[in-house]
Amino acid sequence: MSLYCGIACRRKFFWCYRLLSTYVTKTRYLFELKEDDDACKKAQQTGAFYLFHSLAPLLQTSAHQYLAPRHSLLELERLLGKFGQDAQRIEDSVLIGCSEQQEAWFALDLGLDSSFSISASLHKPEMETELKGSFIELRKALFQLNARDASLLSTAQALLRWHDAHQFCSRSGQPTKKNMAGSKRVCPSNNIIYYPQMAPVVITLVSDGTRCLLARQSSFPKGMYSALAGFCDIGESVEETIRREVAEEVGLEVESLQYYASQHWPFPSGSLMIACHATVKPGQTEIQVNLRELETAAWFSHDEVATALKRKGPYTQQQNGTFPFWLPPKLAISHQLIKEWVEKQICSSLPA
Ligand SMILES: NC(=O)C1=CN([C@@H]2O[C@H](COP(=O)(O)OP(=O)(O)OC[C@H]3O[C@@H](n4cnc5c(N)ncnc54)[C@H](OP(=O)(O)O)[C@@H]3O)[C@@H](O)[C@H]2O)C=CC1
Ligand SMILES: [Mg+2]
Known part of the structure; x- marks a missing residue:
């Protein structure tokens, strides 16, 4: 093996190791947030939120493309306050991923009925003005998004839709409760666990x-x-x-x-x-x-x-x-x- 080839191989190995290491760290972090409600709630403090309204994502237009803006917890609390909504509504959000620096990403629907507040859908146009964007049907927007946003918003929409449709236990008829990350729902009366399906x-x-x-x-x-x-x-x-x-x-x-x-x-x-x-x-x-x-x-x-x-x-x-x-x-x-x-x-x- 020539010296050059040896260095190249070592560099390649180092690069692969670095990639793998970042990926594993990210995966383990997301796993922890799904398992531990307190850790997930803490991650919301430094996390970022993608917003939806009745399953339509909030988007901004930029040079023939749509961009999906993210909002901090503070911005979200301010927004909910302005529209008379309870900040507890943030607990309806679902975990959809994280950045390499472990900034957790969540999605929250402001238009679907929530156990924490009602009638949020009345404020859609005002919210759009406040957020400098529009809630656009995913079917219309998907192909004008970059690959990362398309994938995140698709996951988010599927998860938000699943939670909206699984509010009640099919055995007891009682309301089910979502875990903080939104990776499952549990019926408190019989402990049946429901997992998102596709x-x-x-x-x-x-x-x-x-x-x-x-x-x-x-x-x-x-x-x-x-x-x-x-x-x-x-x-x-x-x-x-x-x-x-x-x-x-x-x-x-x-x-x-x-x-x-x-x-x-x-x-x-x-x-x-x-x-x-x-x-x-x-x-x-x-x-x-x-x-x-x-x-x-x-x-x-x-x-x-x-x-x-x-x-x-x-x-x-x-x-x-x-x-x-x-x-x-x-x-x-x-x-x-x-x-x-x-x-x-x-x-x-x-x-x-
Ligand atoms: N990403 C991609 O590149 C592509 C994605 N697709 C997706 O694949 C999906 C399936 O293709 P399609 O040819 O329509 O499927 P099918 O050929 O299976 O026909 C669809 C019909 O199957 C019945 N059906 C059975 N199981 C289900 C279920 N779990 N959910 C909904 N309907 C069901 C429904 O009939 P009934 O209404 O009579 O009950 C529905 O109208 C489409 O929804 C489309 O979005 C398709 C092509 C390309
Ligand atoms: Mg078919």
Whole structure:
């Protein structure tokens, strides 16, 4: 090993160690805040809060992008005081992460009903003026956020929604109580613990070797196609869901499949998207669209998909009345799955 190589390796090792160390420290800190209510309450003193109103995040506009502002505990207490709200409402907040310097990040919804105060929703426009921002539906804003804010706000919204929908014990009917971090709720009358849940969903890009299969639901924006998606049924493995969804939606039988990656997705109410590539049996490529599920589905060539990936919105109606063929934005795992397929096709067509 040359001296240069030795130094480079040691540097690399040191760098990896530093990265790992920061990550582990952060993870252990968040674990402690979830387990210990007092530690979590203390972390709120130096922490920062993302604000929501009826599940819409507070955003500010900056150069065609949305930014998610954070507020200190002091600023939040001042705001609640100004609008006649009890500062105890801050206990409704949920822990969503922390910075490398261990500044804990929380999310709080000022519009949902709270056991600590009511009618906060009456003040929405005044709050927006005071906070110099707007509460914007996450569906409209997600693709104009940077990756970190998109991920934090998606987690926050899913968690706030889950708490709002699990106020009562399904066994005793009594009100449940959230822990300080919001990582669980407990029924005080029978000690049943409820943990936040999400729905597993598969997203599959089917290929016949040279083309890939993309589909549209009538609810999609005009011209947009995506890979096939479907919720896992209870009792199914990911492999079984993929085979069933492909058969149900387009009438094809999957021959092989390969896991690609996963992503948390805030819609409709918090899903774990599990993305896979799949191939169909040779010679069995005739699509039979299930019109109860899809508007249409079709095979697309490598060049058609590569061109669509480069296309940038807004996608306006063309002179012949149709809309250009386009694909989900970069942030969506379906985009990344399709992009990987395009890149793999290029590699496999290169001479060995
Ligand atoms: N991030 C990404 O890149 C992408 C994400 N997705 C997401 O994947 C999700 C699933 O895709 P989709 O094709 O609609 O799924 P499905 O093909 O499974 O069809 C949706 C239908 O399944 C039923 N359903 C079964 N279980 C559930 C559940 N836990 N929650 C809600 N509905 C359920 C509902 O029927 P009924 O209403 O009749 O009860 C619903 O209308 C979508 O919500 C979408 O947001 C999709 C594509 C890309
Ligand atoms: Mg589907």
